[in-house]
Amino acid sequence: MSLDHYVTLGESGLRVSPFCLGAMTFGEDWGWGSPVDVSETILTRYVEQGGNFVDTANAYTRGHSEKIIGDYHRAGHVRRNQLVIATKFFANLFPNDPNGGGASRKSIISACEDSLRRLQTDYIDLYWMHLWDRFTPIEETMRALDDLVCSGKVRYLGFSDTPAWKTSQAQVLSGFRGWSPLVALQIEYSLIERTVEGELIPMAQELGLAVTPWSPLRGGVLTGKYTRDNAKNSKPERGSRVTSFLTEPAFLIVDELLRISSELETTPAAVALSWVQAKPGVSSTIIGARTLDQLEQNLTGLSLKLDAKYIQALDQVSQPTLGFPMNFLQAAPMIMHSGATVNQEPSDVWPMSPRTDDERY
Numbered sequence: 001m002s003l004d005h006y007v008t009l010g011e012s013g014l015r016v017s018p019f020c021l022g023a024m025t026f027g028e029d030w031g032w033g034s035p036v037d038v039s040e041t042i043l044t045r046y047v048e049q050g051g052n053f054v055d056t057a058n059a060y061t062r063g064h065s066e067k068i069i070g071d072y073h074r075a076g077h078v079r080r081n082q083l084v085i086a087t088k089f090f091a092n093l094f095p096n097d098p099n100g101g102g103a104s105r106k107s108i109i110s111a112c113e114d115s116l117r118r119l120q121t122d123y124i125d126l127y128w129m130h131l132w133d134r135f136t137p138i139e140e141t142m143r144a145l146d147d148l149v150c151s152g153k154v155r156y157l158g159f160s161d162t163p164a165w166k167t168s169q170a171q172v173l174s175g176f177r178g179w180s181p182l183v184a185l186q187i188e189y190s191l192i193e194r195t196v197e198g199e200l201i202p203m204a205q206e207l208g209l210a211v212t213p214w215s216p217l218r219g220g221v222l223t224g225k226y227t228r229d230n231a232k233n234s235k236p237e238r239g240s241r242v243t244s245f246l247t248e249p250a251f252l253i254v255d256e257l258l259r260i261s262s263e264l265e266t267t268p269a270a271v272a273l274s275w276v277q278a279k280p281g282v283s284s285t286i287i288g289a290r291t292l293d294q295l296e297q298n299l300t301g302l303s304l305k306l307d308a309k310y311i312q313a314l315d316q317v318s319q320p321t322l323g324f325p326m327n328f329l330q331a332a333p334m335i336m337h338s339g340a341t342v343n344q345e346p347s348d349v350w351p352m353s354p355r356t357d358d359e360r361y
Helices: 036-048 060-074 105-119 138-151 164-177 200-207 218-223 248-264 268-277 292-303 308-317 326-331
Strands: 019-022 053-055 084-089 124-129 154-160 182-188 210-214 285-287
Touching: 019 036, 019 292, 036 060, 036 292, 060 105, 084 105, 105 124, 105 138, 124 138, 124 182, 138 154, 138 164, 164 182, 164 200, 182 200, 200 210, 218 248, 218 268, 248 268, 248 308, 268 285, 268 292, 268 308, 285 292
Parallel strands: 019 053, 019 285, 053 084, 084 124, 124 154, 154 182, 182 210, 210 285
Antiparallel strands: none
């Protein structure tokens, strides 16, 4: 598979690359990341390979990430319509403004207009709610987002890092009111973070939402560069967001990645990315890169197709604890389900399998 093997995003007609280029590292405003020239080089290589899906947020590098993308297409390096630009709202970039962040109507509209200015465009292809705002009624949020779609400032909507029950409420409400629906769900998903398989991914499949995983390499933990020997002395730029995952369970996963990548003559990162991209419900995996070399290495995961034995080995070593009710449903000795028998395995009546109507282009 290649970047120009476009897939439809959820139950929309929007076609995107199977690997999305994450732009959180564009700019050095957080003390780490890529300078402007390197960010543009990464964008150029991604587009040259057929990539069209770029993900950013108003919070990333304090808005600089959006501006780098805007400057890039305005300079004529790529046609604006060639890109599917996704950005997010929620972060408050103005600490003295109590309405500067969140998901209220006032905040959403202001954030959208600010992002449009930084991106130097008159529309956003995919607008994500970055986090759930528990202080704002979901009706207010969804109506404001529908108004942005109707005004032409936004094309499609999605949620990121929001509980399954709240996402379901929003989607059902939109359908009932005739408002613009959500088409995608952005969640953390990797060999280290699989608890989303309990509620979030089945919900997304049921409601027609494309899953776009973020941090599929868990900040570099799954690349193999961190080992039991160097873990205590490692000082990654992202600090505890990485070091907190340098644990024995993670190293057992890395051991398996190293074994498989050695057999396949590839990298642990490519194996980890191939694994997550092949999981049910996943449409486009968000990859990040601070250097051109990192981008090239990550893209190899797209052309790698793992045999069932490798997927099974990785599934076993990374098996998550899902909690109630999934643990109950999986362990129940008798499934009270029409057509089920006591001899059936829980997976026979509660499958995690791809939807048969998933269209790929």
